[in-house]
Amino acid sequence: xxxxxxxxxxxxxxxxxxxxxxxxxxxxxxxxxxxxxxxxxxxxxxxxxxxxxxxxxxxxxxxxxxxxxxxxxxxxxxxxxxxxxxxxxxxxxxxxxxxxxxxxxxxxxxxxxxxxxxxxxxxxxxxxxxxxxxxxxxxxxxxxxxxxxxxxxxxxxxxxxxxxxxxxxxxxxxxxxxxxxxxxxxxxxxxxxxxxxxxxxxxxxxxxxxxxxxxxxxxxxxxx
Amino acid sequence: xxxxxxxxxxxxxxxxxxxxxxxxxxxxxxxxxxxxxxxxxxxxxxxxxxxxxxxxxxxxxxxxxxxxxxxxxxxxxxxxxxxxxxxxxxxxxxxxxxxxxxxxxxxxxxxxxxxxxxxxxxxxxxxxxxxxxxxxxxxxxxxxxxxxxxxxxxxxxxxxxxxxxxxxxxxxxxxxxxxxxxxxxxxxxxxxxxxxxxxxxxxxxxxxxxxxxxxxxxxxxxxx
DNA sequence: CGACTCTTTGAACATGTTCAACAAGCGTGG
DNA sequence: CCACGCTTGTTGAACATGTTCAAAGAGTCG
Numbered sequence: 222x223x224x225x226x227x228x229x230x231x232x233x234x235x236x237x238x239x240x241x242x243x244x245x246x247x248x249x250x251x252x253x254x255x256x257x258x259x260x261x262x263x264x265x266x267x268x269x270x271x272x273x274x275x276x277x278x279x280x281x282x283x284x285x286x287x288x289x290x291x292x293x294x295x296x297x298x299x300x301x302x303x304x305x306x307x308x309x310x311x312x313x314x315x316x317x318x319x320x321x322x323x324x325x326x327x328x329x330x331x332x333x334x335x336x337x338x339x340x341x342x343x344x345x346x347x348x349x350x351x352x353x354x355x356x357x358x359x360x361x362x363x364x365x366x367x368x369x370x371x372x373x374x375x376x377x378x379x380x381x382x383x384x385x386x387x388x389x390x391x392x393x394x395x396x397x398x399x400x401x402x403x404x405x406x407x408x409x410x411x412x413x414x415x416x417x418x419x420x421x422x423x424x425x426x427x428x429x430x431x432x433x434x435x436x437x438x439x440x441x442x443x444x445x
Numbered sequence: 446x447x448x449x450x451x452x453x454x455x456x457x458x459x460x461x462x463x464x465x466x467x468x469x470x471x472x473x474x475x476x477x478x479x480x481x482x483x484x485x486x487x488x489x490x491x492x493x494x495x496x497x498x499x500x501x502x503x504x505x506x507x508x509x510x511x512x513x514x515x516x517x518x519x520x521x522x523x524x525x526x527x528x529x530x531x532x533x534x535x536x537x538x539x540x541x542x543x544x545x546x547x548x549x550x551x552x553x554x555x556x557x558x559x560x561x562x563x564x565x566x567x568x569x570x571x572x573x574x575x576x577x578x579x580x581x582x583x584x585x586x587x588x589x590x591x592x593x594x595x596x597x598x599x600x601x602x603x604x605x606x607x608x609x610x611x612x613x614x615x616x617x618x619x620x621x622x623x624x625x626x627x628x629x630x631x632x633x634x635x636x637x638x639x640x641x642x643x644x645x646x647x648x649x650x651x652x653x654x655x656x657x658x659x660x661x662x663x664x665x666x667x668x669x
Numbered sequence: 670c671g672a673c674t675c676t677t678t679g680a681a682c683a684t685g686t687t688c689a690a691c692a693a694g695c696g697t698g699g
Numbered sequence: 700c701c702a703c704g705c706t707t708g709t710t711g712a713a714c715a716t717g718t719t720c721a722a723a724g725a726g727t728c729g
C-alpha cells in the first residue's frame with residue numbers, strides 16, 4: 222500500500238509558523254507550480270492521485286459530496302499546508318481553489334521515494350497525517366456535539382490561529398463554504414455571526430469578509 | 446516528532462479480514478496481554494502514550510469529552526484493530542473497554558524502533574493512520590450532513606461489514622455509546638431503530654442487542 | 670448605473686432534543 | 700425460583716435549535 226496524507230481536517234500541516242520543528246527547509250529542487258483561479262477544480266474524488274500539493278498562496282477546500290449534492294468540507298488549506306496525499310491510488314476527496322491560488326505540485330513518486338529513507342519529507346508527510354488526524358478528531362467533536370454558536374466560535378478561533386494578523390481574520394471563503402464545513406446552513410452561519418457581533422464579541426466591517434475578534438476570551442468560553 | 450496513529454474513525458486498522466495485503470504476520474515475539482472488564486479505562490486523554498494496543502477480543506471505544514461532559518466517540522475497535530498510537534507524547538483521546546476485552550499491549554518504543562526500517566510494522570502503522578483518516582472523513586460526512594435515520598443506516602452497514610455473521614450484528618455497545626458516536630441522543634437512536642424495524646428493514650429480537658439486517662439494499666438506499 | 674452574487678433577516682416549519690414515565694432485562698439475594 | 704432493585708431501552712409530549720422558504724439589503728463588477 223502506498224503512503225498518503227488524505228487531508229482530513231488537516232490544515233496547519235507543514236505551516237512553518239506552526240511547526241517550528243519541521244521548519245526552515247527549502248522547497249525540493251524542481252517543483253512545478255500551478256496557478257488556479259477561484260473555484261477552479263484541483264482534483265475530484267476518484268481521480269488518480271498522481272500528485273499532492275502544498276499551498277503557496279491562496280486557499281483550498283477539500284470536500285466530499287453525497288449523491289444528492291450535500292457537501293461536507295473537511296478542511297481548508299492555507300499557505301504552507303500540504304494536502305492531497307492519499308492512501309490508495311485515488312483521491313478520496315475533491316479539492317478546489319477557494320480564491321486564486323498558487324500551488325506547489327509534487328509528484329506522488331517523489332514522496333514515495335523520499336519515504337524510503339527516514340528523510341525530511343517523509344517525516345513531513347507523517348507529520349501531516351498526524352495533524353490531519355488530530356484535526357479530524359477535533360472536527361468530529363465539533364460536528365457531533367457542538368451547537369451552532371460553539372461551532373462558529375471554534376471556527377473563528379481556529380482560523381485566527383492560522384491566519385491571524387492580530388485579531389483580524391480575513392475570510393477567504395463564502396458563508397456557504399463555512400456552512401458546509403461546520404455542518405450548518407448559510408442562514409445559521411449568518412445568524413450566529415450576527416449574534417456574536419451584537420454581543421460585542423466580534424465585528425463584521427463593511428464587506429463582511431473580515432472578522433475582527435474583539436473578545437477572544439468570550440469566544441473561548443463559547444467554544445465549550 | 447514521534448509517529449502516531451491517533452485512532453480517529455479508524456477501526457478496521459489491521460484487521461486481517463480487511464487488510465489482506467498486510468495480513469498473515471504473527472504477533473511479535475513477546476507481547477504483553479491485558480484483560481479489561483466492561484467500562485474499564487484503558488487510558489485517558491492526557492496520559493503518557495507509552496503503549497498502543499491491538500484488540501484480541503472484545504470491543505473498545507475511543508472518545509473525547511467536552512468540559513461539560515458531552516462525549517464524542519470517534520470510533521469502536523474490534524478484534525484485529527490497532528488503536529492508541531499517538532502523534533505526541535500524550536494520548537489525545539480516552540479509551541475504555543466496551544465489554545470485557547483482551548488487548549495485546551505494545552510498547553511505543555517497539556513501534557519507534559520498527560518505524561526506522563521500512564519494516565512491516567512501520568507499514569502497518571502508516572496503514573492504520575491512513576485508514577483512520579479515511580474513516581474520520583467518512584464520519585465527518587455523517588456527522589455534518591446526514592439525518593438520524595441515515596446515520597443509523599450507515600452505522601449498521603459499517604458494523605455489518607466488520608462484525609458480520611451474515612446479516613446478524615451483535616451490538617457490543619449500548620444505545621448511549623451509539624448516540625455518542627453518531628452525534629445523536631439515546632432517544633433518537635432508539636426511535637430510528639424502531640422505525641427501521643417497523644419498516645421491516647431490520648429486526649430487533651428480544652434482548653435488543655442483536656440486529657438482524659433484513660434488507661441491506663434498503664439500508665444502503667437510506668444511507669444516501 | 671444595473672445585474673449579479675452574497676449575505677442578512679424574517680416567519681413557518683421540522684427534525685431531533687429534553688423531560689418524563691414506563692417497560693423490559695439482568696443480577697442479587699432471600 | 701421469584702422478588703426486588705438497578706440499569707438499559709422504549710415511548711410520549713412539549714420544546715428548541717436549526718432548517719427551509721421567501722424576500723430584501725449590500726457589495727461588486729461590468
